[in-house]
Amino acid sequence: MAEGIVSENGNDAEALVRRSNIIYKNMKDPQILKYVYKFKTINLLGKESVSGSSPPDVFIGSFGYPNVYVGPMIPPTYGDTSLLSSPEEWVGKSIENIVEYRSSLVRCMYKTKVDNVENGKVENIIKELALSDKFMYADATLKNRPEMKLSFDENSQPFGPSAMLKEVEIGVGSTNTKIENAYSDTSMNAKDAILELYKKGVRVSRIQKALSAGILGVGSSRKFVPTRWSITAVDDSLGKANLSVVKELDPIDSYRVYYLNALDNRWVIIMAPTSWCYELVEAWYPHTTWNTSNENIEIFSSSELYNGRKGYAEIGGCYYAARLAVSEVLGNEKKQAGVAILRESHPGYILPVGVWNVREHVRKALREMPQRFSTLEETFNYAFSKLAIRKEEWIKNSTVLRYIMSQRMLSSY
Numbered sequence: 001m002a003e004g005i006v007s008e009n010g011n012d013a014e015a016l017v018r019r020s021n022i023i024y025k026n027m028k029d030p031q032i033l034k035y036v037y038k039f040k041t042i043n044l045l046g047k048e049s050v051s052g053s054s055p056p057d058v059f060i061g062s063f064g065y066p067n068v069y070v071g072p073m074i075p076p077t078y079g080d081t082s083l084l085s086s087p088e089e090w091v092g093k094s095i096e097n098i099v100e101y102r103s104s105l106v107r108c109m110y111k112t113k114v115d116n117v118e119n120g121k122v123e124n125i126i127k128e129l130a131l132s133d134k135f136m137y138a139d140a141t142l143k144n145r146p147e148m149k150l151s152f153d154e155n156s157q158p159f160g161p162s163a164m165l166k167e168v169e170i171g172v173g174s175t176n177t178k179i180e181n182a183y184s185d186t187s188m189n190a191k192d193a194i195l196e197l198y199k200k201g202v203r204v205s206r207i208q209k210a211l212s213a214g215i216l217g218v219g220s221s222r223k224f225v226p227t228r229w230s231i232t233a234v235d236d237s238l239g240k241a242n243l244s245v246v247k248e249l250d251p252i253d254s255y256r257v258y259y260l261n262a263l264d265n266r267w268v269i270i271m272a273p274t275s276w277c278y279e280l281v282e283a284w285y286p287h288t289t290w291n292t293s294n295e296n297i298e299i300f301s302s303s304e305l306y307n308g309r310k311g312y313a314e315i316g317g318c319y320y321a322a323r324l325a326v327s328e329v330l331g332n333e334k335k336q337a338g339v340a341i342l343r344e345s346h347p348g349y350i351l352p353v354g355v356w357n358v359r360e361h362v363r364k365a366l367r368e369m370p371q372r373f374s375t376l377e378e379t380f381n382y383a384f385s386k387l388a389i390r391k392e393e394w395i396k397n398s399t400v401l402r403y404i405m406s407q408r409m410l411s412s413y
Contacts, residue, residue, distance in 0.1 A: 005297055005393040048163075050146070051139035052107045054075045054170070054316065055085035056129040059107050060212045062226035066115070069222055070124065071108040071165050072129055074138045081135050087356030089203050092238050092362050095263060098353045103160035108140045110165040114223040117214035119315055124169055126224075128214035131180055137171030151197070178202050179210050186219030193217060194234055195241050204324070205356065208234045228317070231355055235320040240308075242327035245378040247276050248305065249330075252337045254372045259386045260365035263346025263357065267341065267381050269326075272376070272404045274338035278304035279400035280319050280358075281391055282343045289345065289352045297389065303399040321359035329366045338407070341398045376405065 057073035075081055100155060117123055146161035180388055182193040193216040197207045199287045214222045220360045221409035225233065229248045251273045258269040283303040284291035291298045302313035313319035324338050343363065371378040384391040395401050 005390055006388050007036040014116075022286040032091055039380055048076050048142045048145055048341050049140060050076055050108070050142065051137075053079055053081045054138045055081045055083075055105075055128055056132040056134075056136050057105065058126045058129050058209060058213055058299045059084040059109070060077045060111070060126075060224045060227050060230070061138060062228060064111075065226065067111060067113055068224060068226065069111055070126055071110045072125060072138055072140065072170070073105040074140055075104045075106070077104070078088040078137070079135070085205070086203075088203055088360060089200040090353075092359050093263070095349070095351055095353060099351065105160050106140075106146050107159055107162040108142065108168060109162055109167040112224075114225075117222050117224055122165065122168060125213055126213050127183075128170060128173070128386075129208050130215050131173040131175050131183060133176040136173035139169050140165060141167040148241065174228060176202070176206070179206065179215070182210070188218070190217035190221075191237050194237050198241075200239050204234060204238070204359070224319045232317040232320050233302070235317065235324045235355070235359065239320055239324040239327045240343075242324070243276065243308075246327055246330045249334050249336045251275065252333075252335045253256060254374060255376060256337075256370040256372055257379060257383045257386075258365045258370045259383075260361060260368070262364070263353070264346040265357075265361065266344040266346070266387055267361060268386050269362065269400070270340045270342070270383050270404075272338040272340075272372070272379075272407070274407045275306050276336045276339040276406060277303070277338045277339075277400050277403055279321055279339070279398055280313075280315055280322050280341045281394065281398050282315060282318070282342070282345065283393075284345045285347050286349050287400050288349050299389075299393065299397045301397055301399070305403065321355045323345045325359050325362035325366060328363070336398060340392055340398060340404070341385070341388060342398075344389060345387075387388055 054072050054074050058071055059069075059071055061069040063069065065303075073085070075084060084105055090098055090101075099270045112120065117127070125138075129138075143164040146163040178197060179202065185193070186272065188196070190211060194207055194211065197210070199206070208227075208230045210216050211234060212225045212227050215388045216222070230367055236312060252271060253273060255273065256269075256271040258267075258271075260267040264324045279301055280303075281299065283297055283299045285297055286295055290300075302315040302317050303309070323342050327339070330336055332366045371382055373382065380391060384394065387394070393404075
């Protein structure tokens, strides 16, 4: 049972909508949350059109690849809607806030081939939105009324209502010159373009949209990249670029522990004065995103030692998102370290809200002052006091924690 590994420390639609503010305070059932937003967005569902200010945002699907659904994301509101598509600004927001942002965007779907990035009106509108520096007016005629099928995936932000696109027009907007320069350079490969934009301070979420929209890379090779694929591709590419420098640096000079509690996820980040190694270990309580019906706590992990890993991380895109956040901090400090990230997802984390949750909350945790220790014993005593699951369970399920322990023992000789 779940308790076995836990430390001691540790009715009708209108009425439902009227009670939504109360429900938000003690939301336990994801189906209720979906139901509430179905009726909060009822004005989106009865029309075969939508017009408003796109954040800007676009959607590239993966179903049927290489023939996929693409299109703009449009809310029925005007003005600055950038928050609806800026995960870097969602730290500190509730799950209900995030679902509300995303459920207000209508996903307008149009089928095309992934290599058809420069031909066709819809394809060019996707390009213009990806190049835009800020929100842009958009007006779409739809083939059907939007269907309210909230879609949740740990690898991407939630998606709200969707409908097949008939016609779409957009206004004139300003262009992000950094992204435009990368788009104009048709001889630069996508990996170099991603790194150049990152070094120029372009947000990771904007780089991911640019890659997804097919506006980066060698001209003849440009393709639409499904949204969920582009997110992990950018995190992975940037993390590797940072680590190519980090691995040549001296180790940190003490043990560190960073801690954060957000969205009912407890994050403990342990850094050790060793050569680079890294692991993300996630413990999912019953009735959470990836453990909806089990009575036991489920623990998953993926790791790498100094030479990296060969295959895709078993734990998925979250692994690369967290690694990017860690690589940024070590790169700025000009140090390397052994890093174990321990995540406890408690029952309040009722819906997956996207891999940004991992990247941005690990970033936030690492912005805080860490607790520093001279011994591993002190480090573990503090780190595991912040978690409900027993130390022995974490060590049993962690390659890097055991590696750090072995390095300590070797150094004592």
